[in-house]
Amino acid sequence: MFPDNYKYTKDHEWVAVDGDIGTIGITDYAQKELGDIVFVELPEVGQELKAGETLGNIESVKAVSELFSPVTGVVLEINEALEEQAEIVNQDPHGGGWIVRIKLAEPGELDELMDAEAYGSLVG
Amino acid sequence: MKTPVHDAHVKAGARMVPFAGFSMPVQYTGIVDEHMAVRTRAGLFDVSHMGEIIVEGAGALDYLQNLTCNNVARLEVGRAHYTGLMLPNGAFVDDMLIYRLADRRYLAVVNAANLDKDRDWFLNHTQGFDVNVEDQSAAYGQLALQGPEAPAILSQLTTTDLSAMRYYSFAETEVDGVGCIVSRTGYTGEAGFEIYAPADATARLWESLLGAGAPSGLIPVGLGARDTLRLEASMALYGNDINDTTTALEANLGWIVKMKKGDFIGRDSLARQREEGLARKLVGFEMEGRAIARHGYPVLREGREIGTVTSGTFAPFLEKSIGMAYLPAGMWEPGTHFEVGIRNRTAPAVVVPTPFYKRG
Numbered sequence: 001m002f003p004d005n006y007k008y009t010k011d012h013e014w015v016a017v018d019g020d021i022g023t024i025g026i027t028d029y030a031q032k033e034l035g036d037i038v039f040v041e042l043p044e045v046g047q048e049l050k051a052g053e054t055l056g057n058i059e060s061v062k063a064v065s066e067l068f069s070p071v072t073g074v075v076l077e078i079n080e081a082l083e084e085q086a087e088i089v090n091q092d093p094h095g096g097g098w099i100v101r102i103k104l105a106e107p108g109e110l111d112e113l114m115d116a117e118a119y120g121s122l123v124g
Numbered sequence: 125m126k127t128p129v130h131d132a133h134v135k136a137g138a139r140m141v142p143f144a145g146f147s148m149p150v151q152y153t154g155i156v157d158e159h160m161a162v163r164t165r166a167g168l169f170d171v172s173h174m175g176e177i178i179v180e181g182a183g184a185l186d187y188l189q190n191l192t193c194n195n196v197a198r199l200e201v202g203r204a205h206y207t208g209l210m211l212p213n214g215a216f217v218d219d220m221l222i223y224r225l226a227d228r229r230y231l232a233v234v235n236a237a238n239l240d241k242d243r244d245w246f247l248n249h250t251q252g253f254d255v256n257v258e259d260q261s262a263a264y265g266q267l268a269l270q271g272p273e274a275p276a277i278l279s280q281l282t283t284t285d286l287s288a289m290r291y292y293s294f295a296e297t298e299v300d301g302v303g304c305i306v307s308r309t310g311y312t313g314e315a316g317f318e319i320y321a322p323a324d325a326t327a328r329l330w331e332s333l334l335g336a337g338a339p340s341g342l343i344p345v346g347l348g349a350r351d352t353l354r355l356e357a358s359m360a361l362y363g364n365d366i367n368d369t370t371t372a373l374e375a376n377l378g379w380i381v382k383m384k385k386g387d388f389i390g391r392d393s394l395a396r397q398r399e400e401g402l403a404r405k406l407v408g409f410e411m412e413g414r415a416i417a418r419h420g421y422p423v424l425r426e427g428r429e430i431g432t433v434t435s436g437t438f439a440p441f442l443e444k445s446i447g448m449a450y451l452p453a454g455m456w457e458p459g460t461h462f463e464v465g466i467r468n469r470t471a472p473a474v475v476v477p478t479p480f481y482k483r484g
Contacts, residue, residue, distance in 0.1 A: 041415070057467070059415070059438070061155045061348065
């Protein structure tokens with residue numbers, strides 16, 4: 001259920017790497033825990049982020065949850081579709097519900113993250 | 125503690141959370157889905173955690189008149205009303221429904237989180253009244269059937285003519301062979317009923333109602349949607365919007381304060397406040413953007429903190445972010461602008477008329 005080619009954090013985020021670009025989203029487990037997502041507060045394109053810094057916030061009907069950047073880099077692109085339809089994160093968390101694309105400054109950070117098997121057993 | 129319906133919730137895959145000492149379902153399929161079911165079809169809530177206190181005796185009327193702000197003398201047998209259990213400062217020990225079951229017998233339905241406090245308050249104020257007070261909470265289960273389809277669903281299981289029941293009236297009748305109190309009340313802003321049943325028959329009643337309602341789209345609803353529904357209907361929640369420091373007048377509940385009925389606990393404070401005017405009042409607001417104001421967030425005007433958000437959510441039916449807050453005098457008119465502090469920024473909000481939602 002968690003794509004094999006993604007990396008995962010203990011905060012229930014995923015990173016899909018293509019060259020020096022990382023696409024970031026939240027996991028299916030996270031969207032289920034949050035429930036109905038109604039608003040995603042996105043960062044600005046061009047914003048510089050360090051690993052562990054706040055990337056944005058996800059508001060569900062029930063609660064607000066902070067997003068932390070799993071990597072260091074510059075925001076290249078945000079998923080503008082979420083501004084009107086935040087529920088895509090519920091419907092397709094590992095695909096169309098991606099949140100940001102970041103140009104990776106320190107690709108070595110990816111080694112610290114979990115693979116699908118390790119993440120699967122964490123939330124298992 | 126578990127309600128009589130607990131096993132059915134777990135079996136249905138509900139997400140269970142601790143609430144007021146009970147393991148309660150917060151959601152089954154999802155808050156938005158459940159909220160919309162109640163607005164457009166029907167929803168069934170297990171609210172067996174609520175407290176039931178029986179007040180009985182020749183002095184029951186005078187006793188309740190002293191403890192509460194609404195006029196119990198005007199309450200006929202077969203009718204219920206919303207009222208406050210009052211502190212001397214005019215604020216709330218709790219808010220509750222009182223049912224007049226018989227000439228000298230009343231049922232008070234109180235918040236689960238306040239049951240111990242309420243019971244003590246009731247028992248500590250019996251002096252001088254010929255009255256017997258009994259906490260019957262464990263003996264009762266309570267289900268709420270709410271939504272436009274609720275009357276049609278319930279009428280399949282009872283011989284009582286539900287269409288003849290007025291808002292805030294009740295009947296002692298049978299539902300699917302179980303002796304119940306069926307009350308034309310609710311906490312959602314929709315048509316519907318609250319049903320008080322013997323605890324040991326409540327699980328069976330839950331299944332009967334779900335079965336009878338399935339063809340009309342009835343689904344079980346958890347505490348998550350109960351909260352969004354009551355807020356859309358601008359109904360106060362004890363612990364959020366009202367508490368032991370907010371007076372009934374400040375809470376915009378002047379309609380339950382009956383000064384002419386005679387003396388009662390809190391009357392002097394409320395009379396003085398009514399004369400002097402209110403310094404703050406609970407109002408409804410809308411966020412002007414997508415951000416959600418939540419309980420405890422600061423309310424600001426020109427950068428200065430002037431209050432806090434008491435309740436706030438995304439309203440699934442209205443599809444906007446709404447909330448309630450106590451605002452100082454001069455800021456109560458719809459159209460008044462202010463800001464809500466959300467994390468490290470502020471977001472614009474505007475006072476709007478309440479209720480936010482009123483069924484058509």
